[in-house]
Amino acid sequence: MDKLVIEGGKPLKGEVLVSGSKNASLPIMAATLLTDEPCVIHNVPRLRDTLTMIKLLKSLGKVVEFENNTLKITAGKKASYIADYHLVSTMRGSFCVLGPLLAKLGKAKVSLPGGCVIGVRPVDLHLKGITRLGATLDIDSGYIFAKAKKLRGAHVYLGGGFGSSVLATANVMMAAVLAEGETIIEAAACEPEIEDLANMLVLMGAKIKGQGGPRIVINGVHRLKGVNNYRIIPDRIEAGTYILLAAVTRSPILIKNADLSHLIVLLDILEQAGITVTEKDGVIRVKTGKIFKPVSVTTYPYPGFPTDLQAQYLTLMSLADGVSVVTERVYPDRFIHIAEMNRMGANIRREGTNAIVQGVKELRGAPVMASDLRASAALVLAGLAARGRTEIHRMYHLDRGYENLDEKLAGLGAVVYREKE
Numbered sequence: 001m002d003k004l005v006i007e008g009g010k011p012l013k014g015e016v017l018v019s020g021s022k023n024a025s026l027p028i029m030a031a032t033l034l035t036d037e038p039c040v041i042h043n044v045p046r047l048r049d050t051l052t053m054i055k056l057l058k059s060l061g062k063v064v065e066f067e068n069n070t071l072k073i074t075a076g077k078k079a080s081y082i083a084d085y086h087l088v089s090t091m092r093g094s095f096c097v098l099g100p101l102l103a104k105l106g107k108a109k110v111s112l113p114g115g116c117v118i119g120v121r122p123v124d125l126h127l128k129g130i131t132r133l134g135a136t137l138d139i140d141s142g143y144i145f146a147k148a149k150k151l152r153g154a155h156v157y158l159g160g161g162f163g164s165s166v167l168a169t170a171n172v173m174m175a176a177v178l179a180e181g182e183t184i185i186e187a188a189a190c191e192p193e194i195e196d197l198a199n200m201l202v203l204m205g206a207k208i209k210g211q212g213g214p215r216i217v218i219n220g221v222h223r224l225k226g227v228n229n230y231r232i233i234p235d236r237i238e239a240g241t242y243i244l245l246a247a248v249t250r251s252p253i254l255i256k257n258a259d260l261s262h263l264i265v266l267l268d269i270l271e272q273a274g275i276t277v278t279e280k281d282g283v284i285r286v287k288t289g290k291i292f293k294p295v296s297v298t299t300y301p302y303p304g305f306p307t308d309l310q311a312q313y314l315t316l317m318s319l320a321d322g323v324s325v326v327t328e329r330v331y332p333d334r335f336i337h338i339a340e341m342n343r344m345g346a347n348i349r350r351e352g353t354n355a356i357v358q359g360v361k362e363l364r365g366a367p368v369m370a371s372d373l374r375a376s377a378a379l380v381l382a383g384l385a386a387r388g389r390t391e392i393h394r395m396y397h398l399d400r401g402y403e404n405l406d407e408k409l410a411g412l413g414a415v416v417y418r419e420k421e
């Protein structure tokens with residue numbers, strides 16, 4: 001296992017390129033199960049999670065080549081309908097093979113993912129959605145076995161206690177594209193990753209309207225074809241993380257290959273804090289004064305403030321000039337990073353779903369433990385802003401979602417390196 005060592009407090013400069021979106025890549029890779037024709041997809045980040053999805057697709061009978069961020073996925077000799085426990089339990093995103101397997105093969109046996117460190121994370125909305133399309137379900141030995149001779153279009157409501165669900169929308173949309181008749185998904189997730197998936201499905205021949213909004217209308221077709229040269233959108237969470245890095249270290253970093261239109265809420269909040277983010281000719285610049293103001297935020301589904309930037313934003317607020325409250329409405333328990341940040345001198349108190357942050361003058365390096373992907377990113381930001389040496393143990397979490405993180409940071413002049421534990 002590797003740890004990441006950071007010598008903090010050094011000014012950063014230079015440019016950083018944002019990779020393709022992890023959370024768009026995973027369902028788009030699953031969507032290739034809907035066709036036997038070849039699919040060529042560009043701008044796929046090389047991450048532990050995309051490599052896990054490749055393993056899963058191979059176990060389901062696909063032949064996959066992955067070079068220079070381009071995936072070529074073709075049909076192998078025999079398709080399987082069973083998604084193994086080991087591949088689904090290591091990455092919940094694997095669960096989005098359920099919809100396409102069911103639509104293409106008429107059956108799918110997919111391990112139930114279980115909880116994870118950011119919360120219980122049920123899959124009831126996924127199951128409700130595909131049941132509405134006519135699938136029958138059986139749960140046995142930790143697997144969900146879904147069957148349907150023919151899926152039929154239906155009116156499906158996918159809102160849950162915590163709002164819409166990104167991957168449930170992906171699963172139901174992918175099942176509905178080959179169903180007979182019209183499906184309407186209400187309270188669909190509006191995330192750009194869902195829009196990206198729908199755009200790819202449309203290129204494959206699917207009939208989808210309304211993607212990017214809360215009401216998606218799908219008219220089933222008999223078959224889907226392959227795609228040549230689909231390009232994944234930039235990773236908005238990676239881009240947001242680098243914007244917050246520039247802000248918290250007050251560094252003139254130039255960020256490229258990002259789509260700021262997916263980060264409007266972050267820019268709005270940062271502006272209130274006195275931090276300006278501008279874009280010219282595809283180059284994003286972040287300007288931070290000596291101090292920045294505390295601004296409270298609440299996470300919501302898109303276009304609200306993303307839960308996937310909550311931890312990194314906490315790092316910023318821990319150095320703000322006053323008190324702010326960060327409320328988590330998507331994953332109420334996603335606060336494990338607070339204790340680690342406090343070990344670095346932050347002053348954050350959790351009260352239920354609120355993190356109450358009293359800004360401090362400086363953070364100090366410390367050995368800390370990464371608990372999940374975004375919590376780890378927050379600790380990297382804290383480590384780079386802090387005085388002294390930080391060691392982030394269990395750095396494999398970062399490799400799940402940030403492509404070449406240590407190299408990208410080193411390219412900005414940061415003193416960061418991996419060491420074996």
Ligand code: EPU
Pocket residue numbers: 023024026092093119120121122123124125126127160161162163164165166167168307308330331332373374401
């Ligand atoms: N939920 C239910 N029932 C369901 C599904 C979800 O109650 O059947 C609840 C969840 O427990 C949560 C809320 O609904 O409280 C939203 O969860 P959602 O289903 O939208 O999450 P997801 O689709 O499993 C994706 C991302 C996550 C990101 C969330 C929210 C992927 C592979 N994962 O997960 O990304 O936090 O949407 O935006 O797309 C990450 O990248 O670090 C990450 C965790």
